Amino acid sequence: MTDVLLQVSGLSKRFGGFVALADIDLDVSTGERLGLIGPNGSGKSTLVNCISGTLRNETGSVRFDGRVMDALPPHQRTRLGLARGFQLPRPFHTMTLAENLRIPMLYVVEARGDTVAGGVDSRCLALLDMVGLADKAHRLPKDLTQIEMRKLELARAMAAEPKLLISDEAMAGLSHHEIDDILMLLIRLNEQGVTIIMIEHIMRAVLAFSQRLVCLVAGRKIADGDPQAVVRQDDVVQAYLGS
Amino acid sequence: MKNPLFIVWLIVAAAVTFAAARLIDNSYAFFAGYVVLQYIVLATAWNILGGYTGYVNFGIPAFFAIGAYSSVVLHKLVPMPLPLMIVVGGVASGLAGLGTGYLTLRLRGTFFSIATLAMAVVMQTLITNWTFVGGSRGAYMIRPAATPYFGLDYIQYLFLIMLALSVIAVAVARAIEHSRLGYGFATIRDDELAAEASGVPTLKLKLIACTLSGGFMGMAGAPLPYYVTYLDPASAFSLSYAVNTIAMPLIGGTASWLGPVIGAILIGTLQQVATVTISSALSLLIVGLMLVGFVIMAPKGIIGWFAPKEKAGGRVP
DSSP: OOOEEEEEEEEEEEETTEEEEEEEEEEEETTOEEEEEOOTTSSHHHHHHHHHTSSOOSEEEEEETTEEOTTOOHHHHHHHTEEEEOSSOOOOTTSOHHHHHHHHIIIIITTTTOOOTTOHHHHHHHHHHHTTOGGGTTSOGGGSOHHHHHHHHHHHHHHTOOSEEEEESTTTTOOHHHHHHHHHHHHHHHHTTOEEEEEOSOHHHHHHHOSEEEEEETTEEEEEEOHHHHHHSHHHHHHHHOO | OOHHHHHHHHHHHHHHHHHHHHHHTOHHHHHHHHHHHHHHHHHHHHHHHHTTTOOOOOOHHHHHHHHHHHHHHHHHHSOOOHHHHHHHHHHHHHHHHHHHHHHHTTSOTHHHHHHHHHHHHHHHHHHHTOGGGTGGGOEEOOOOSBOSSTTOBHHHHHHHHHHHHHHHHHHHHHHHHTSHHHHHHHHHHHOHHHHHHTTOOHHHHHHHHHHHHHHHHHHHHTTHHHHHSEEOHHHHTOHHHHHHHHHHHHHHOSSSTHHHHHHHHHHHHHHHHHHHHTOTTHHHHHHHHHHHHHHHHOTTOHHHHHSOGGGTTSOOO
């Protein structure tokens, strides 16, 4: 667990005059389950976008698996093993569920020169089975419910066989039971060796999941450590509840 | 159906088409048929970028005219057989497509379309002011009376060449559709951000689509000077090429290779018939009315009527 997989150092991002992220340092070890919390607008999604390459950070750098990734476009970062789910699910809406999962297999796994274990078709079904969507393999995403959409998003991220998975509010708007469902999935993935960063507003889920918790407020990291200690920290409480 | 088998079927269909045209034994059949075939190539080419990746290109006349004018240049400088000219024209317009793509593909949606429209205007201005290819006066092309091949007269030869080009264009479009590339194109159409996150190199794929699309449009344009025998910028850059080429895939359906073919045959034939029986000015009106009708009644085009319900408008694996 001392092996650093993702290393963010001195990362800043501004939109015009607005500083979205200021001097963020963050290390994530291989196999870790990290929770990332913060009030709305605190820069969580911006941080994810900078790590995954959708946005370019002005200063600082992102190292992943020993490589500096700053100049790489998002698809190359995905090929190196960094997968993300989007806050609002973004399925390929003209493709069936199975085809949705096929894309990362064709463009990540096979593009790396690896072969998909057991063949693409059966791997698609296996992944859909893992998230409980096997019976809808040949349906279109528009037939899915909100939670199924989130599960598809997760399955598609997993189809890229990532080393690090960033789950961006995969549980917002879901019921108690559905949250447990997704939580179980994520923990199972972690047990299979995938490092996971979970961004979440739902405290019960974050606390159940995280081994370590990081809190962002107004673009700054104000806390990093044991989850129970972080949520009791004065400035964290203040950011959420006001003083 | 596997690709080689499909190509055999395409060639059979083409042979039947040619035999039928020979049976009619009227050179006007070849004149009219050439235009329909030309639109099959144009519509198929447009659909590679517009239908598969969702980037709507209004600059069709530019690519088409680059092909046509490259033949004019070659005709004056280094005369060569027409098939070679088509290759050169295709390469020239393919490179133009690549360049256009590189400059404009960071724009999305309507902005991309407007940029391509501007490109066509720029290209027309350049050609109009280039006296070597005739400038605004236009260029005359003397075509040989007969061809060295099987005693065909020249219009039959042009027809045959355009037939071969449509076979190639359709075969390429279908091969793309069922390949890794086709899946990549479709992800770009659906959601570029998600495509990148799934490892799809979107910029590279868009450039490939632009190059292929532009290249085939140029190939469709390369024989044009020999067909019309007099080429001027106003007709080479005619707006009707853009309108027809976009309307045909939209009416036929953009999701698969068959849509542009159906659209081109349907509208192209209707226009030719109307030109002969009523008036040539009617042809654009036909397209306009059909487009309005189809947008309302069949937003997924004619193939949308026949696609299985669940997969309507989707990709057939």
